[in-house]
Amino acid sequence: MTQEICKPGFERVAEAFVDNLQNNGEVGASVCVTVDGETVVDLWGGVADPKTGAAWEADTVSVVFSCTKGATALCAHVLASRGQLDLDAPVVEQWPEFGQNGKEHVTTRMMLDHSAGVPALRARLKDSGPYEWDYMTGLLAAEQPFWQPGTRNGYHGFTFGWTVGEMVRRASSKSLGTFFREEIAEPLGLDFWIGLPEAIEPRVAPILAYPLKAEDAKTPFLRDLATDKQSIPFLFYMNVGAWRAGGANTRAGRAAEIGAANGVTNARGLAGMYRPLANGGGPLVDAATLARMGEVSMATHDDATLRIPTRFAPGFMKSMDNRRRSLGARIFGEDVDSVILGSAAFGHVGAGGSLGFADPAAGLSFGYTMNQMGPGLLMNRRGQSLVDATYQSLGYRSKDGGVWMR
Template sequence: MTELHGTVHPSFQPVADAVAAQLRAGTETGLSLAVDLDGEPVVDLWGGHRDAARTQPWHRDSITNVWSITKCVTALAALLLVDAGELDVSAPVARYWPEFAGNGKRDVEVRHLLSHTSGLSGLEAPARLEDLYDVRGAADRLAGQAPWWPPGTASGYHVLTYGPLVGELVHRITGRSLRRFVAEHLAGALRADFQIGLRADDLGRVADVIVPTGDLDVSALDPASVPYKTFTGPPFTAAAANTAPWRAAELGAANGHGNAMSVARLLAPIARAGTGPDGRVLRPGTVGVIFDQQSAGHDLVNGLYLRWGIGFALPDPRTLPWIPAGRIAFWGGWGGSMAVVDLDRRVTISYVMNHMDADILGSPRAAGYVTAIYQCLDRLSAGAPAGSPSR
């Protein structure tokens, strides 16, 4: 029988039961799930296996590629610079990156990059995945492109370009790569086991992603369309995440490696109005910037109905009905991983797994866990008795 490890507050036992049921059913291979409630880790679970053959146990320190949850961390890096007064989300990108003004982008603002509304959702053809591994070169190419739609008018998910776009701003302002900035000012400062670009000595604890049935198929799309150009600029498959070049690269959109607890440690200060375990991480006013809605509508790339704030999606029942209304910021990774930051309840939810579903955003497993967590939170707010962590 597949074992589930960790601790869970008695009030959240239904969450552990939901995870255990998925492991028993075999729909979950390996995972970690964390819930931080106002600084208290009320759920810290991990279990299953790191490999499809189910021969390598998932340990407490196992990590995996978290796909687009990486974008949350990249956005948080930019918000640190906003908080320090070094980056203005309403300023032209060209203020910090003069070359970016070319080809009709003089008026594109920082907020457009952070909210997927810049018109730069892919590299112009021809493009290879290897082109993104050269992060400075990719940034140069994007600086020379014309937008694929009028910036600020709609979102078009920046599937892989989010990293070189936002990362170049971090580099221009600080002189540090995004990889180094995150390591020093986020992962290191918040004691989070998370990295953009995998260190070679951590390879032995990485869980390969288990790719979904089928892959991205753009054959039916109009080659002149935004989604076609995005998913072929460059083309990529889920299996790329298991290759050495992908793991070693600085892909601020998609190759963050971590687990649920590390993601929760990075994002929980947002839920607590900017307060981290050792003091202030962001000012409340900077946290509020996240909720400045930039667009609402069907995304030009992935087709989902999305409300974008600054760096995070905002809840709407047309997006994911199992995320409630309120002052909530969220996003997830391809295949089902999920990060939810709830300021109303001062709670952070993080789910990281290796067995990908076919979903672009969320999955039935993610929905089940998040629903169970909110049911437990509702019971707590109604005055249900609490106890000590168990397991």
């Protein structure tokens, strides 16, 4: 049986983890940290399923929502490193059908950094739509962009899985989930799936939704969601077929390949995926590809979808300090709508607050998963407290500049 790990010098991470369970509303969770390839923290605890009282065990996994985007993006970068996918070539060279209605010059890089112009679909999705790959890629190929591609960005919160995912499929001749399993998860020994095998279902902790109230609809994102059914926030959040009605807690929702949203893993899986990227690229990507993966390629003061300032590398989030820049931070707490990392770090937040990232400058990889979702659009105090404790354990002194600094 896997043993919990907390190496000397990282006690404050364990203290923050316990504090979350005792005082910050955590129900069940896991956190894992590696430094220079060595696992220095691997902890889990709490309750996996409040209905049964089942404990969160060493091998418990859960849906990690948009942390899945990091896995999907990594598939694209692995192919780019091998010379099988040119991120800056027009998508139509491999996916001709996508070049409709003004999308002729979209590149895979634009898909990765959320500037491709298709952050949502206007046509109402059928319930089973997100579970049918060809249906979703067909709609996206025909969709008219919401802006001229490449000129701005808006989080492609759900569509990312089929835009980038289809490029992975065409470049590799394997489905996204198959490529990820065969080329990344299995070689690295990760419990991480995009398209969950039925045999793993007994290990899955159900997701517990955060109870938003009508009076919470004060932020730009929530106002758009509540008042404008043609807005990008509404279409992104609501027009997702059966996924909207608790799809993360259904067999169909976990079995499908939804490369933006339904990856299943735990903290060990997230930290393990980013471990090679924190240490030169390992068997996954070459040095040039790794350098590109961490560089900001698109940023804005008003993301067209999330309606907050955002910063993206190709497929990954960079440190985003919105503690004084978002209304959500003033309503729900300062860590909401932010994810504060080191300046070299790149990774991805998942809805409710899960997170995985690599920081090559620190030789650091990090994973955090939980079942109780929190408020806001990015992190909340539980996950950020674990990130903060990790950087402090490495001798970093301050995040006042919007990134963790030594």
